[in-house]
Amino acid sequence: MHSADHQLVIRVNELFHDIEGADYANIHPEIFDREKQRWIRLLKYINKKNIGRTFVDLGAGTGFVGEQLLPYLQSDDTLICTDVSEKMLTICAQKFNQLRPDIN
Numbered sequence: 001m002h003s004a005d006h007q008l009v010i011r012v013n014e015l016f017h018d019i020e021g022a023d024y025a026n027i028h029p030e031i032f033d034r035e036k037q038r039w040i041r042l043l044k045y046i047n048k049k050n051i052g053r054t055f056v057d058l059g060a061g062t063g064f065v066g067e068q069l070l071p072y073l074q075s076d077d078t079l080i081c082t083d084v085s086e087k088m089l090t091i092c093a094q095k096f097n098q099l100r101p102d103i104n
Contacts, residue, residue: 018086057081
């Protein structure tokens with residue numbers, strides 16, 4: 001793939017997710033229904049480790065994984081969310097600020 005083609009694909013992907021961002025969870029409820037319990041089991045296991053941890057969510061979207069993680073975050077933990085869509089990351093940050101205003 002030529003560089004210009006590659007950049008176009010990345011930009012189209014970004015725009016698609018920017019447009020879909022606000023309604024993503026409503027459009028794809030099957031993702032969230034199936035995955036929630038699996039993430040909760042994993043996070044309960046991870047939470048047994050009482051040290052400062054760094055969590056990285058690649059392709060965070062509107063923050064589903066981070067939302068599951070928030071109740072288990074300790075004061076010395078770090079959560080880093082990344083996504084190709086700035087709009088989705090904005091929604092993610094707003095959601096986290098409502099759920100856990102004590103963190104930034």
